[in-house]
Amino acid sequence: MDVKSLCLGALSLKDASGYEIKKMFEEGPFSHFYDAGYGSIYPALNKLLADGFVTCTEIEQEGRPAKKVYSLTETGLSSLKEDLNKLPVLDKTRSESITMLFFGHLLSPKHREEILESYIDYFRNGCECIEGVDPTGQPAGRLFVRGLGLAVYEAAANYMEENKDLLLSIDEENDETEKQNNLLVETGDAA
């Protein structure tokens, strides 16, 4: 599963241009479990076009640049189904916020709280973003994923709010160490 398959997936929902596919990835429910930039979408679409998995119609617009709208072909749909019927690769999550909180004892209290608060905001925004999309009439798969995203984001935000003090308590525990650490950061001149 790469950006090519992802584009095929997006096009299975509706015909779209590269620009619109990007929007689908970052605005729709898509954004919460996969992402892709222009630098990967445009080459992917050109590759799919060359392979006959999509067709392309150039559409002139008044007062806007022309856009290339892509449609799935029958071979494109078959290819997508083949991808979809493989066994999924295990999830890969890369969270710098969690990594930083994990090493909370090396952080200044101020920065630790800053990270915590913006991470809570991140999940609350995620919830709002999902809730903002009207689920009426959506197929079961998308409803399921929507609910899963909501459940996970809410659980994360709630846990963090309820356990803030666990992280903030480091201050009292390690007060002396903290001071030394901060001194080191101020003094140290690493590359």
Add this chain to the structure above:
Amino acid sequence: MDVKSLCLGALSLKDASGYEIKKMFEEGPFSHFYDAGYGSIYPALNKLLADGFVTCTEIEQEGRPAKKVYSLTETGLSSLKEDLNKLPVLDKTRSESITMLFFGHLLSPKHREEILESYIDYFRNGCECIEGVDPTGQPAGRLFVRGLGLAVYEAAANYMEENKDLLLSIDEENDETEKQNNLLVETGDAA
């Protein structure tokens, strides 16, 4: 934040060899929010050694290959703290399981259930894996992250178990479409 910073982080907990760092990533609470293979860890350690961020002691062992145990230097610790005091990059999650369930209507009912069940197992195993590590005496940061992982995994597993029927109900809704889709998969000969 790359594998180099991650190695510095691991070494801030205790001195270790590349092999041991890998184990920390895949067994400890680490595994749930970041991962790295030998192909990135060994080059990272050599780079860190060349930069003076770590020192290396070769330790001969009876009946085992010699191992290189790395320790953080003062500049290494400063560098780690610098990394840690930046603003974290937003989480990046890549879930093929969710992508596949999202396109549930294009999946055979059997495969859809298979993905769902093994995804639930994945989260349940994640919980067991986290619970399997004794939290006694761990610093606040690690306790916090431990609890967060547990909360998120439990929420995901519970949601999926409670809403299984949402996905399995696609069969009745789209019975005719399904048959056509399956026919297409069997007939189609995409590259």
Add this chain to the structure above:
DNA sequence: ATAACCATGTAAATGGTTACATGATTAG
């Protein structure tokens, strides 16, 4: 005016995975 949005693309750089290479020991 200035930023944001619409719209497409390429090239270089980054960073990581996979496969390969080696080899002894121990547990099932």
Add this chain to the structure above:
DNA sequence: CTAATCATGTAACCATTTACATGGTTAT
């Protein structure tokens, strides 16, 4: 006897990100 564990490393490959390049329109 076979698989797993311990232990290190390189080279090729791959995918994606970032920076660059261009340019009109619309909203603030």
